[in-house]
Amino acid sequence: MQMATENQFVLFYSIRQCPTDTGCFIPHMERLVASSLPMPKTVIADAGYDSEENYLYAMGEEKELSFNSLIPYERENTSYKKDIRHASNWTYEEQDDRFICPKGQYARFK
Structure with missing residues (x-):
């Protein structure tokens, strides 16, 4: 409403x-x-x-x-910066085109 x-x-x-x-x-x-x-x-x-x-x-x-x-601009939400599930917190290996999560697992995005 x-x-x-x-x-x-x-x-x-x-x-x-x-x-x-x-x-x-x-x-x-x-x-x-x-x-x-x-x-x-x-x-x-x-x-x-x-x-x-x-x-x-x-x-x-x-x-x-x-x-x-x-209408104020919304403040940037920074809670994701500590979330290990968020891909921006993972290491990207350009040569193999894959990410490594903080627990050492590899992931490819399609």
Whole structure:
């Protein structure tokens, strides 16, 4: 569920079947545009809406209507740097085109 609020009052909402907020921003705003409600001058969203597509949409490059937006860039997730299951933590042998996991097992990616 996506909500548009002002001064802690819900002004508009939409329900979508998206696994993340990133894919909900544009459809939610399009429904707001199609309604009889006035468009906000500034849209504030959390980092879950961080995507190039959403930034371009807010700037008006994909439509005529534009508005100011405050969507922070999501901080880089560094938890994978300690995860031995993540291939970026494995040693790559270019000559044999294979990776070696921290436990010494070889893996080829297809």
